[in-house]
Amino acid sequence: MPDEQVHEAGSPERGPTALPEAREHLRVAAMRPVLETPRWWWPAVIVLGAVVALGVVAWAVQLADGLGVAGYNDQAFWAVYEADLVAFIGVSYGGAVVSAILRLTKATWRAPLTRIAEATALVTLPVGMLFIVPHLGSPQRIWELVWPPYWNLSSPILWDFFAVSTYLLATVIFFYLPLIADLPVAAARLAGRSGLRARCGRLLYRALGSDRELGVSKRRLIEGSIGLVAIMVIPMAVSVHSVLSFAFASSSRPGYLETIFPVYFVVAALYSGIALVVVAVAACRRLFHLETFIHPRHFVRLGFVLVAFGAAYLYLTFTEYLIDGYSGTAGLAAWVRQDLTGRYWIPFWFYFVAAGVVPLMIMAVRRTRTVGGVVTASSLVIGALWVKRLVIVIPPATEPLVRSPLAAGGVLAGNWGTYHFTWVPISITLAATAAIPLLLLVVFRFVPILPIAEMEELESYEEELAEAIEITAASAPLSPGGPPGRPLIPPASACAPVDPPIGPPVRGAPGGVLGFTPGQAGWPSLRSGGMGVADTPTGRQPFGLGGWR
Amino acid sequence: MSWLTDLDPGEPGENGAFGASPGLDACPGGSCASGSACATDTCLVPAGTDDDDSSVSRRSFLRLLGLGAGAAVVGTGVGLVTYREYAAAATTNGTAKGGMVTGGAAASMADQASPPTHQWAMVIDLRSCNGCKSCTAACQKAHDLTPDQTWIDVFTMTSSTGKEYPFPRPCMQCENPPCLHVCPVHATFRQDQGVVLVNQTRCIGCRMCMAACPYQARYFNWNAGTVYPKTGQQADAEFPVPQRLGTVGKCTFCVGNLNNGLLSECAAGCPMGAIYNADIISDVAVNSMGNTVKLSTFLDDNDAVTFKPSQNTHPRVWYILGHGQDLDADASQDTPGASS
Ligand code: SF4
Ligand code: SF4
Numbered sequence: 086m087p088d089e090q091v092h093e094a095g096s097p098e099r100g101p102t103a104l105p106e107a108r109e110h111l112r113v114a115a116m117r118p119v120l121e122t123p124r125w126w127w128p129a130v131i132v133l134g135a136v137v138a139l140g141v142v143a144w145a146v147q148l149a150d151g152l153g154v155a156g157y158n159d160q161a162f163w164a165v166y167e168a169d170l171v172a173f174i175g176v177s178y179g180g181a182v183v184s185a186i187l188r189l190t191k192a193t194w195r196a197p198l199t200r201i202a203e204a205t206a207l208v209t210l211p212v213g214m215l216f217i218v219p220h221l222g223s224p225q226r227i228w229e230l231v232w233p234p235y236w237n238l239s240s241p242i243l244w245d246f247f248a249v250s251t252y253l254l255a256t257v258i259f260f261y262l263p264l265i266a267d268l269p270v271a272a273a274r275l276a277g278r279s280g281l282r283a284r285c286g287r288l289l290y291r292a293l294g295s296d297r298e299l300g301v302s303k304r305r306l307i308e309g310s311i312g313l314v315a316i317m318v319i320p321m322a323v324s325v326h327s328v329l330s331f332a333f334a335s336s337s338r339p340g341y342l343e344t345i346f347p348v349y350f351v352v353a354a355l356y357s358g359i360a361l362v363v364v365a366v367a368a369c370r371r372l373f374h375l376e377t378f379i380h381p382r383h384f385v386r387l388g389f390v391l392v393a394f395g396a397a398y399l400y401l402t403f404t405e406y407l408i409d410g411y412s413g414t415a416g417l418a419a420w421v422r423q424d425l426t427g428r429y430w431i432p433f434w435f436y437f438v439a440a441g442v443v444p445l446m447i448m449a450v451r452r453t454r455t456v457g458g459v460v461t462a463s464s465l466v467i468g469a470l471w472v473k474r475l476v477i478v479i480p481p482a483t484e485p486l487v488r489s490p491l492a493a494g495g496v497l498a499g500n501w502g503t504y505h506f507t508w509v510p511i512s513i514t515l516a517a518t519a520a521i522p523l524l525l526l527v528v529f530r531f532v533p534i535l536p537i538a539e540m541e542e543l544e545s546y547e548e549e550l551a552e553a554i555e556i557t558a559a560s561a562p563l564s565p566g567g568p569p570g571r572p573l574i575p576p577a578s579a580c581a582p583v584d585p586p587i588g589p590p591v592r593g594a595p596g597g598v599l600g601f602t603p604g605q606a607g608w609p610s611l612r613s614g615g616m617g618v619a620d621t622p623t624g625r626q627p628f629g630l631g632g633w634r
Numbered sequence: 635m636s637w638l639t640d641l642d643p644g645e646p647g648e649n650g651a652f653g654a655s656p657g658l659d660a661c662p663g664g665s666c667a668s669g670s671a672c673a674t675d676t677c678l679v680p681a682g683t684d685d686d687d688s689s690v691s692r693r694s695f696l697r698l699l700g701l702g703a704g705a706a707v708v709g710t711g712v713g714l715v716t717y718r719e720y721a722a723a724a725t726t727n728g729t730a731k732g733g734m735v736t737g738g739a740a741a742s743m744a745d746q747a748s749p750p751t752h753q754w755a756m757v758i759d760l761r762s763c764n765g766c767k768s769c770t771a772a773c774q775k776a777h778d779l780t781p782d783q784t785w786i787d788v789f790t791m792t793s794s795t796g797k798e799y800p801f802p803r804p805c806m807q808c809e810n811p812p813c814l815h816v817c818p819v820h821a822t823f824r825q826d827q828g829v830v831l832v833n834q835t836r837c838i839g840c841r842m843c844m845a846a847c848p849y850q851a852r853y854f855n856w857n858a859g860t861v862y863p864k865t866g867q868q869a870d871a872e873f874p875v876p877q878r879l880g881t882v883g884k885c886t887f888c889v890g891n892l893n894n895g896l897l898s899e900c901a902a903g904c905p906m907g908a909i910y911n912a913d914i915i916s917d918v919a920v921n922s923m924g925n926t927v928k929l930s931t932f933l934d935d936n937d938a939v940t941f942k943p944s945q946n947t948h949p950r951v952w953y954i955l956g957h958g959q960d961l962d963a964d965a966s967q968d969t970p971g972a973s974s
Binding site: 149151153157160163222224227229230235236237239241243246332333335336338341482485487488489491492493 | 789790791792793798801812816819820836837844845846848850852853854856858859879880881945
């Protein structure tokens with residue numbers, strides 16, 4: 086979708102003189118995590134590593150003592166690891182959305198986010214896949230899944246396995262392709278450095294092809310492939326979670342046997358994926374001082390994508406519960422009753438509030454539509470959707486199938502199973518959670534955190550950046566130094582990382598639906614491209630780093 | 635019914651065996667026809683390739699049942715009692731390797747050199763069951779199970795008139811077993827006598843089958859303390875004792891016992907004679923009281939039903955109601971009834 090706003094945004098007068106500076110600024114910022122070691126880096130790695138190590142210990146205990154130590158029993162045969170599997174593979178979808186869907190819809194504003202989003206997908210997907218290991222009772226025989234003579238192709242577990250592996254491959258390719266063009270820049274910046282990591286980095290860059298000449302035709306080719314993979318990634322992403330849902334939906338258990346499950350799972354994955362991207366982008370923005378490139382409006386736009394999926398998910402949940410509950414069939418009515426008012430009401434309604442209502446409210450109310458608000462909403466969504474996965478997995482597994490609805494207790498009659506959380510699955514889940522930032526920290530020790538080539542190639546990007554820097558510099562005297570703890574960008578000192586340009590206030594504008602007015606400044610249109618200042622999402626100061634200060 | 639008059643069931647011996655079994659030294663637990671075959675995979679070999687030894691055992695079984703040569707009479711010229719055609723068809727193309735065995739490709743019957751001589755089934759007469767759970771205890775003892783692992787469990791159900799009745803539930807040995815379809819590595823397979831078994835040396839412990847079984851008939855080995863990881867004895871699928879940690883187990887119909895001329899542990903342990911072991915091919919059913927009946931007539935005369943027929947699993951376990959019981963606990967729309 087070509088966008089008119091981009092052209093409105095660019096101001097031709099401020100031009101060529103600022104370009105080299107802008108370019109330098111971008112490259113410095115993109116390579117900063119590679120070239121500099123912040124003080125918090127090692128402590129963070131050690132703490133996260135310790136959490137991961139605890140998880141490994143827990144898994145070793147489980148391996149020796151059996152899945153029983155993880156709280157499983159015959160009437161709760163699937164529980165937290167299955168929820169983890171779904172949840173962690175689900176959060177990897179953010180990469181697909183930001184990079185593939187937004188790329189295909191030509192939403193160029195996504196550009197600064199792509200590397201972070203893709204890296205998040207790259208690390209969360211393998212972590213999610215690893216949950217198959219604690220999930221299995223006999224992980225030592227996991228090789229049977231890759232041993233074709235043993236395959237039973239009618240088993241959804243195998244479909245999962247194929248779908249997820251293919252998706253992993255696509256994710257790796259999708260991470261790598263846009264990286265190719267950045268490699269020479271990265272290699273040049275690393276040249277001349279000494280130390281083990283610089284050497285490793287150079288070796289890595291060479292292995293990935295940093296020394297290859299990238300002529301125009303090659304770059305075209307790469308761009309074409311990125312487009313192709315972007316198209317392919319979407320059906321693949323859809324298939325992965327659909328197939329994951331088949332593992333449940335293919336059984337005859339009430340609560341698992343749901344035709345809505347594939348859609349339900351895919352939407353939940355996209356929802357939580359966007360949420361993770363928001364959190365990851367916010368963290369990187371703060372830790373690596375990317376405020377010049379990643380603006381509050383990015384968060385607001387992601388926030389709107391987030392609540393769009395959130396609303397869809399709420400709708401699907403409503404449909405599922407309504408129809409299953411309404412059917413009155415003993416098996417179906419039983420788990421719906423248990424979820425809504427029975428033994429599972431706390432997690433269910435927690436989901437409903439934390440990932441259903443609150444994110445919508447946060448995005449609906451202008452006061453809370455800030456970076457802090459979006460990040461809060463996203464964190465809630467990630468946590469609550471994990472809980473929701475537990476609610477999907479556990480109640481049907483605990484439902485008795487041999488029972489008499491005629492007995493006292495009606496449809497809830499029978500001997501319901503109970504899953505007991507123990508320290509083992511909690512440690513393993515925490516370890517996986519810690520592994521994600523840990524791996525991201527490692528990835529960004531080697532890989533530019535911003536997609537340099539992609540951003541530089543964007544039409545009008547440099548102008549806009551230059552403009553942003555200019556405005557930033559001009560407004561610097563107004564806020565000398567900024568509040569304590571405010572990150573500074575040392576090398577390109579001319580461009581203190583003050584908030585991006587701020588448009589005219591629209592406070593007095595006649596309030597549209599929910600307080601924002603479509604078509605005016607303040608309406609974060611997904612359609613608008615570029616980093617143009619014309620569509621600055623807000624006229625109000627609170628949109629700044631409100632949430633962070 | 636004239637052939638029945640020839641029957642001489644003999645006295646139920648120890649363990650519920652009928653008469654002596656000369657020449658057969660049952661291995662510990664009575665799993666296999668011969669002790670030597672116990673530790674190997676030979677139990678899984680399709681009957682079509684049976685060696686002399688086991689065909690002897692099969693003949694002995696019939697003799698022990700008192701049928702002797704009469705078995706030939708039962709199926710005059712056909713070799714199969716085809717009162718349920720799909721049953722016969724569904725059971726003749728199974729392979730021990732766990733190939734897909736359902737679908738009822740009757741064509742493969744022609745390919746098979748010699749069709750299996752038995753198709754094991756079970757009849758549970760709810761009129762006699764008093765809910766004492768002796769079957770559960772006997773099964774758990776024989777298979778070294780934990781108290782939670784109730785391969786045959788006795789549930790309490792409520793009839794439509796509000797009366798409670800006991801309901802023993804073994805594995806139904808479905809002819810169309812959902813548990814088999816979802817097993818990713820063919821660890822669950824259906825041997826040629828229609829018994830669904832788990833190869834615990836192959837099971838990866840994904841528990842997909844537990845999700846799929848509509849009868850909640852599968853039990854996992856969750857805890858290291860309750861199984862015997864390394865006793866040297868290879869757990870075979872027909873007699874998975876000791877069980878392996880992190881694999882799934884379930885009722886095996888004591889198929890080793892059956893092939894050995896013995897009743898299954900639960901049937902033998904039932905003081906009320908509520909559980910009948912049955913063979914579809916020779917069309918007999920026997921309980922621990924020494925009652926030997928013609929299976930097809932017994933089922934027909936007593937309006938036997940299967941559990942949850944709406945699941946389309948075609949159980950090989952029939953229930954005889956008689957006290958207002960209503961089995962379709964999952965409130966399906968289907969009327970319970972034998973599939974005939
Ligand atoms: S009753 Fe359950 S475990 Fe037994 S064969 Fe049927 S589906 Fe499989
Ligand atoms: S738990 Fe074992 S038997 Fe059951 S589906 Fe998985 S591999 Fe097959």
